[in-house]
Amino acid sequence: MNFYEIVNKxxxxxxxxxxxxxxxxxxxxxxxxxxxxxxxxxxxxxxVFVYGKENLEKIFSTLSEANAWAKKASMxxxxxxxxxxxxxxxxxxxxxxxxxxxxxxIILRLTEMGLVAHPIAGFNEEEAKNVLNIPQEYRIITLxxxxxxxxxxxxxLSEKDANSEKNRPPRKNFNEIAFLxxx
Amino acid sequence: MNFYEIVNKxxxxxxxxxxxxxxxxxxxxxxxxxxxxxxxxxxxxxxVFVYGKENLEKIFSTLSEANAWAKKASMxxxxxxxxxxxxxxxxxxxxxxxxxxxxxxIILRLTEMGLVAHPIAGFNEEEAKNVLNIPQEYRIITLxxxxxxxxxxxxxLSEKDANSEKNRPPRKNFNEIAFLxxx
Numbered sequence: 001m002n003f004y005e006i007v008n009k010x011x012x013x014x015x016x017x018x019x020x021x022x023x024x025x026x027x028x029x030x031x032x033x034x035x036x037x038x039x040x041x042x043x044x045x046x047x048v049f050v051y052g053k054e055n056l057e058k059i060f061s062t063l064s065e066a067n068a069w070a071k072k073a074s075m076x077x078x079x080x081x082x083x084x085x086x087x088x089x090x091x092x093x094x095x096x097x098x099x100x101x102x103x104x105x106i107i108l109r110l111t112e113m114g115l116v117a118h119p120i121a122g123f124n125e126e127e128a129k130n131v132l133n134i135p136q137e138y139r140i141i142t143l144x145x146x147x148x149x150x151x152x153x154x155x156x157l158s159e160k161d162a163n164s165e166k167n168r169p170p171r172k173n174f175n176e177i178a179f180l181x182x183x
Numbered sequence: 184m185n186f187y188e189i190v191n192k193x194x195x196x197x198x199x200x201x202x203x204x205x206x207x208x209x210x211x212x213x214x215x216x217x218x219x220x221x222x223x224x225x226x227x228x229x230x231v232f233v234y235g236k237e238n239l240e241k242i243f244s245t246l247s248e249a250n251a252w253a254k255k256a257s258m259x260x261x262x263x264x265x266x267x268x269x270x271x272x273x274x275x276x277x278x279x280x281x282x283x284x285x286x287x288x289i290i291l292r293l294t295e296m297g298l299v300a301h302p303i304a305g306f307n308e309e310e311a312k313n314v315l316n317i318p319q320e321y322r323i324i325t326l327x328x329x330x331x332x333x334x335x336x337x338x339x340l341s342e343k344d345a346n347s348e349k350n351r352p353p354r355k356n357f358n359e360i361a362f363l364x365x366x
């Protein structure tokens with residue numbers, strides 16, 4: 001797959017089947033994340049890879065009701081960081097932006113592997129910090145829900161979720177997000 | 184190139200040669216950015232593609248002294264956004280993280296095309312907003328400096344910059360950024 005094919009294949013599916021988590025895969029994902037660029041090479045990104053029935057159940061307990069579909073994941077990656085792990089240039093904090101670039105590497109590699117990697121914001125951050133033993137001063141930015149795509153999904157999904165399962169949610173037009181030389 | 188090869192090829196080089204900017208390339212980069220995931224599909228990312236001698240000179244005037252090397256770029260991509268273009272979930276702002284994921288797509292595609300795409304934080308944000316006509320309430324997060332890599336660089340670089348030109352700046356070890364199941 002070339003890069004366009006990987007990016008185009010990536011979809012935030014909600015219908016998941018299990019897969020076998022291997023430590024080798026985790027090592028590869030961490031290496032890819034670590035190769036991302038960051039302000040003065042600060043590498044502010046941190047990840048907890050959660051897998052195995054008992055560990056998963058604890059992190060599943062922190063999900064919002066709307067994310068019940070995520071409980072079929074075989075792995076959850078908690079992405080966390082804090083402002084002082086990265087540059088702060090005249091009020092511009094770089095930790096979220098740089099962690100986003102590193103997280104993209106993980107999501108795209110999982111996509112290339114044929115898996116679904118669906119980042120979510122709907123979880124109880126305080127509870128998740130407790131479960132994962134992440135100190136208070138950090139922010140858990142997202143949980144990446146990882147599974148194999150169930151193409152013949154049988155889950156009970158809302159009409160909206162079922163729709164976004166079938167068709168990619170619409171994207172903004174070129175002119176809404178891009179400008180040539182000046183606004 | 185598979186995904187690992189692209190990620191591994193990406194380097195923040197400072198020795199640049201010119202290339203021809205084509206609008207078709209810009210369209211492709213914007214499409215790739217737009218396919219990134221974002222909280223509730225908000226797509227908070229915005230980009231100004233700056234090219235052509237006169238336009239470039241204006242944006243070059245906003246660079247910090249340490250980024251004088253960037254004045255050999257044939258294109259500069261200003262990445263901008265603002266908090267209310269994306270989700271804010273219990274104080275967690277998503278605009279920088281999501282824009283980071285979309286920006287990764289641009290940087291990686293430029294890398295696949297054989298170009299250098301070097302994101303920098305050293306610029307005068309107010310002046311850059313003026314030059315690009317970006318309203319005050321936005322943040323310019325980064326300028327991506329785009330050029331062709333000059334492998335036989337002749338520029339006067341500081342010892343530190345010349346070193347990072349030859350060897351990738353060191354990455355943190357697995358155990359410094361990744362955790363299995365709990366910290």
